[in-house]
Amino acid sequence: MNSSNPQIPLEEGKKLYNDALNKVSSLEETREKERRKPLLEEIVKTLTPVTARKLEDPDPFLSAQASSLQGIVELELAQEEKDPGKRSSLLRSGRALVARGIDEHSRGLPGKAAYYIPDNLAALAQAMQVASPEDKEEILGSYVEGFKEFIYSTGQVLHINREGVSLLLKAEVLLDAVDNMKDPSDRFKVIYKGLELTGEAINLFSFILDQEALDKALEVKEKFLRKLGQARTPEKKEVDGAKEKGHGEDPEPPAPGEDFQEPLPGDSPSKEKARQDTWYVSRSGEQFGPYTLDRLKEYIREGRVGEGDFLWYPGLDNWVTLEGARKIWQEGE
Incomplete structure (x- = not known):
């Protein structure tokens, strides 16, 4: 490490940028x-430690933002500067920082x-309006290169957006x-195919920061999840009319990919007793259980039941996510 120009901690860099x-x-x-003018000079002074030194933990987006902001500010200072020499110095420094910011942004999302x-x-x-012919040529070169990067990035965004919209329409x-x-x-x-398509669309819209399209995809995903819950909810006769075999051997829910034979549920208890003793797990269209609440929580701690599973006990209208089940447990405490 160069002792005259040491690296700057990431958190310090973020603080200075903010x-x-x-x-x-x-x-x-x-x-x-x-x-x-004094405020512009303060901004340059604040950002210089971030742009002049490397971050200990690289953060390309922070570096791009800091370089761009300082460069833009220096270019504005140049427009107010009366001295030709100082103006040229600010123009060249600002142009270089802006060009670096554009380059760093173009390497990201x-x-x-x-x-x-x-x-x-x-x-x-x-x-360019206040630049000398020599400085204007350099600034124009950076502008042209930056415009090319903008066109390329915009083209990527439009292509990805079209792909995401197509997936969402199919869903x-x-x-x-x-x-x-x-x-x-x-x-x-x-339903599972629809969830797969919306998941891919969500990833694409997140990649291009299209919040409106992302919200739409999340809305469609939520509709599929509601239909999945309705499709998975056992009919009353399936629970109440089951053979009197108790809760069986209470086997563990399988890890993804394992084979598992679904046990027969026992008699339907009262709603409060069901909340304690009769929980079912649904995964990929298969139903497992019933399990006591204590046993179910044990499986959750062990990772055998996770965020991708749905849970239900007699008394619930639909299957709920693990997060939804935790809310039920908190309300019952």
Whole structure:
């Protein structure tokens, strides 16, 4: 490590960047040029330790944001600078920082690049108005390269968005088809396929930071989960009319991929007793149980029952997620 330019801890880098953002907020409320210049200089001073040194724990997004922000601020300072030499120095430093920010953004998520690069391009365009012919040529070169990165990132975003929309449309078609299916096995297959499609769409929309499309995909996923819960809920006759065999041997729920023979449930107890003694687990269309609440919690601690499973006891209208079951337990304490 270079003792004259040591690395900066990540948390310190984040703090300095947030301090700079707070100064930017004050800057936006200040219109007088006499008050803006000191604030701009403070922002540069705050960010310099982050942009001039490497972070101990690399954070590409923080580095890109800090470089872009400092570069944009220095370019604005250059536009207010009367001395040609100082103006040129600020233009060159600001251009280099903005170019670095664009490059670092383009290496990250395409959604972030498409979102943040335009501010950098706008700052470069404004700076060209006060630049000398030599400085303008360098700034123009950075602008052209930055614009290419923006076009490429935008193209990626549009391509990924189209793919995500296509998957979501297919999922919605399956969602409409579920209600018309009589065979429970077919319903399960369609629901799981729909969940698979919405899961892929959610990943794509998250990758490009398309919040509106992501919210829509999450809404469709929730509809599939509700239909899955309705499809999995045992009929009353299945519980109440079962043969009097008690709770069987209370076998452990299988880990994913293991074979398991479903035991017959016992008589349906009262609702409160059921909440303590008669829990079922549903996984991939198969039902396991019943288990006592203590045994079920033991399986959860051991990881044999997890977030991907659904739980139910006589008295619930639908199957619930593990999180939903925990809420029920908290309410009963």
